[in-house]
Amino acid sequence: MAGAVTSVGRWLTEAVPRGRVAAFRTLVYLFVAADLVIFTPWVRTRADVPGELYQPLLIGRILPLPTPTPLLVHTIFWVLLGAALLAATGRAPRALGWPVFLLYLEWMIIAMSYGKVDHDRFGLLVALAVLPTVGAARHGDRTRTEAGGWALRVTQIAVICTYFLAAWAKLRFGGLEWMTGSVLARAILRRGTDLADLIAGVPYLLIVAQFGIMAFELSSPVVFVLRERWRHLTIGFFYSFHLVTMATITISFAPHLIAMTSFLPLERVRPLHWLRQARSPRSAAAPPGPVDPPAPQPAGQVDDTGQVVPGRPVGP
Structure with a gap:
């Protein structure tokens, strides 16, 4: 029993390069900023919705959180946007990471407390919750960190739980008839x-x-027991599934896809490093070629007619 617990602990904290954590953190925080202005700008319209229509999620009732007002919604938007962009630089990972998580959590509670709850945000929220625990991490750093490994592993578990629990919900509410019904047909008719x-x-x-x-959703946990090459191929299949979903019924799982990059060797992706290399002069990067030997000097002095006078020293 103790050995099994130890094995699970090692699996949960399997060390990863710090550069992978740094790249993942940058990607996640940049997505939060993009989410505010591209994917969920409609959340700002909640500022104009009458307060009696606000039906907070369970967490909003437990805490309790305030009813959205124009001041609250617009303040969260601008503070979160600035904090996310700063956090993407990797500076002050805890001082910026925790506010980003708390503000984005409140942003999602406001978004989902009016009748519709999206399940594609779970993995991203977990990533935001655990990234501040890692501490400093630099792009390209090959030093391995167990704290970073734990943060990525917990995010991976959240990603796979999104699939597995989605299948469980289908069976719970739709029964086996979900597979033989007209679910996809209705989705195609709508969008x-x-x-x-x-x-x-x-x-x-x-x-x-x-x-x-x-x-696919019920078997998704198998990804954790695959070897690295097969695991990456499986993650590629997951991405292709969402690509087909977007191409057919225009449903985007963008936050989920960002969280799923926790499975990938992101430390190999270094766009700023590649850009600096591309901008460097070619002469600095190219190895020096052969140098021609100096031409031999005449053993004498050149007179006014251009002839060498033998026996006379060279120079003035």
Whole structure:
């Protein structure tokens, strides 16, 4: 029993390069800033919604959190935007990381307390909660850290739980009939693309797809027991699944996809380093070529006619 606990502990804190944590942290905080202005700018409209329509999530009732007002919503937006951009630089990882997590959590509570809750934010919220615990990490640093390994592992677990628990919810509320029903057909009717219309025309293909989705989500925890190469290929399949989802029924899982990069060797991705190399002069990067030997000097002095006078010393 003790050995099993030790093995689990080692697995949870498997050390990773600090450069991987630094790259993941930058990516996550940049996405938070992008989320505010690109993916969920509609949350700012909650400032104008009457307070009686606010039905806070459970966490909002337990704490309790205030009813959104224009001052509250706009203050969170601007403070969170600035803090996320600063945190993306890697400076003050705790002093900036904790406020970003708390403010983004409140931003999501405001967003999801009016009747619709998205499950693609779970992994990102967990990442924001654990990144401040890692401390300093520099891009390209190969030094390994167990604290960083724990932060990435917990994020990975949250990502896989998103899949597995989604399948559990389908079975809980829809039963086995979810796989044989018209779930995808209704989604295509509401928001399908031309590609989805082509797929819908193939007999029984949507039913097969629903069985495939259920099998994929229930088996997703297997990724943790695969070897590194197969694990990366499996993560690539996960990304392709979401690409097809976006191409057919225009549902984006952008926050989830950002959190899923915790599985990838991000320390190898160093765009700033590559940019500096590209800007450096070629002469500095190229090895020096062969140097021609100096030409031999005449053994004498050149007179006014350009002739060498033998026996006379060179020079004035």
